[in-house]
Amino acid sequence: METVEITCPDQVFLDKLDRELKIEPKDWMPEPYRQTLIRQISQHAHSEIVGMLPEGNWITRAPSLKRKAILLAKVQDEAGHGLYLYAAAETLGISREKMYQQLHNGKAKYSSIFNYPTLSWADIGAIGWLVDGAAIMNQVPLCRNSYGPYARAMVRICKEESFHQRQGFEILLTLSRGTPQQRAMAQDAVNRWWWPSMMMFGPPDASSPHTQQSMRWKIKRFTNDELRQKFVDICAEQATILGFSLPDPLLKWNATTGHFDFGPINWDEFNQVINGNGPCNKERLDARRKAWDDGEWVREAAEAHAAKQKTKAAAA
Ligand code: BYC
Numbered sequence: 001m002e003t004v005e006i007t008c009p010d011q012v013f014l015d016k017l018d019r020e021l022k023i024e025p026k027d028w029m030p031e032p033y034r035q036t037l038i039r040q041i042s043q044h045a046h047s048e049i050v051g052m053l054p055e056g057n058w059i060t061r062a063p064s065l066k067r068k069a070i071l072l073a074k075v076q077d078e079a080g081h082g083l084y085l086y087a088a089a090e091t092l093g094i095s096r097e098k099m100y101q102q103l104h105n106g107k108a109k110y111s112s113i114f115n116y117p118t119l120s121w122a123d124i125g126a127i128g129w130l131v132d133g134a135a136i137m138n139q140v141p142l143c144r145n146s147y148g149p150y151a152r153a154m155v156r157i158c159k160e161e162s163f164h165q166r167q168g169f170e171i172l173l174t175l176s177r178g179t180p181q182q183r184a185m186a187q188d189a190v191n192r193w194w195w196p197s198m199m200m201f202g203p204p205d206a207s208s209p210h211t212q213q214s215m216r217w218k219i220k221r222f223t224n225d226e227l228r229q230k231f232v233d234i235c236a237e238q239a240t241i242l243g244f245s246l247p248d249p250l251l252k253w254n255a256t257t258g259h260f261d262f263g264p265i266n267w268d269e270f271n272q273v274i275n276g277n278g279p280c281n282k283e284r285l286d287a288r289r290k291a292w293d294d295g296e297w298v299r300e301a302a303e304a305h306a307a308k309q310k311t312k313a314a315a316a
Contacts (some may be wrong), residue, residue, distance in 0.1 A: 128168010
């Protein structure tokens with residue numbers, strides 16, 4: 001009698017992961033994999049559009065026309081990143097409206113970093129250098145994540161992020177060669193943004209509920225602590241080029257490990273911020289909710305136009 005070999009869909013899925021093949025929207029995938037991707041990609045998208053707010057704060061006050069044009073382009077890039085990511089999440093079966101709803105009602109998170117204020121022009125440099133630097137460290141490996149639409153969106157995002165990081169570094173380099181007041185302003189910005197940037201990588205591996213499973217699914221390629229260490233090693237070197245210090249008395253090269261040691265991170269502060277009690281959480285969510293309400297007439301007009309076009313096409 002002929003034997004028919006039946007391959008379970010989860011075996012096909014695991015086999016694809018093993019062979020480094022991408023999982024595509026129409027492929028079978030375990031429900032928890034789908035839900036993890038929806039959570040991570042939508043939170044990433046929310047971070048991009050909330051991330052426009054602290055930087056947008058300085059567009060009208062940038063110190064020159066050139067700086068204004070660069071910042072404007074950067075903030076527009078973030079909106080584009082949000083769009084690619086929302087579109088990637090939609091391929092998993094969630095609507096954009098639902099994702100916005102989850103942001104507005106506090107069910108979905110966005111990056112802790114955007115709940116801190118931008119107090120001076122130097123903050124735009126520190127955000128570029130440290131925040132975009134941390135983002136690149138986290139996001140370059142995401143170009144190789146196992147879900148096709150997310151991986152492809154990340155390739156384009158990373159190209160733009162590296163320009164963002166360089167513009168931040170260049171702002172700080174300019175300030176470091178400026179007057180004593182400009183140097184002091186830049187050092188103050190670095191002091192305020194350093195620890196929140198370290199928190200961007202998420203909780204330590206030992207208390208990260210999702211890392212292990214996401215590594216097995218090849219959504220994450222490095223753990224939170226591995227990426228944080230790479231970030232410290234790079235920034236410690238770059239800080240000396242800029243001539244600024246990092247606000248960590250325990251930061252020290254360790255010849256045995258081949259890495260920089262660093263001091264303890266204030267995880268209480270991180271938990272406060274991700275639970276809605278950071279310095280700007282309320283302001284950021286209020287701004288997003290207002291943008292949604294103010295945009296209602298645009299959504300209605302677009303829908304009415306689409307309906308008209310459909311009726312016209314049906315009558316033709
Ligand atoms: N902030 O088990 P874990 C950007 C949450 S955009 C807030 O490690 P996971 C940029 C986490 O969501 C930056 N929440 O989770 C934009 C989870 O909570 P839930 C955003 C955080 O997912 C504009 C819980 O803590 N980048 O750079 O395995 C201008 C436990 O964490 C944070 C991305 O989104 C945080 N920092 O790992 C400039 C990249 N950290 O969901 C720059 C994609 C953790 O269970 N995302 N949480 O309620 C990722 O790579 C991963 O989702 C994370 C966290 C590494 C962030």
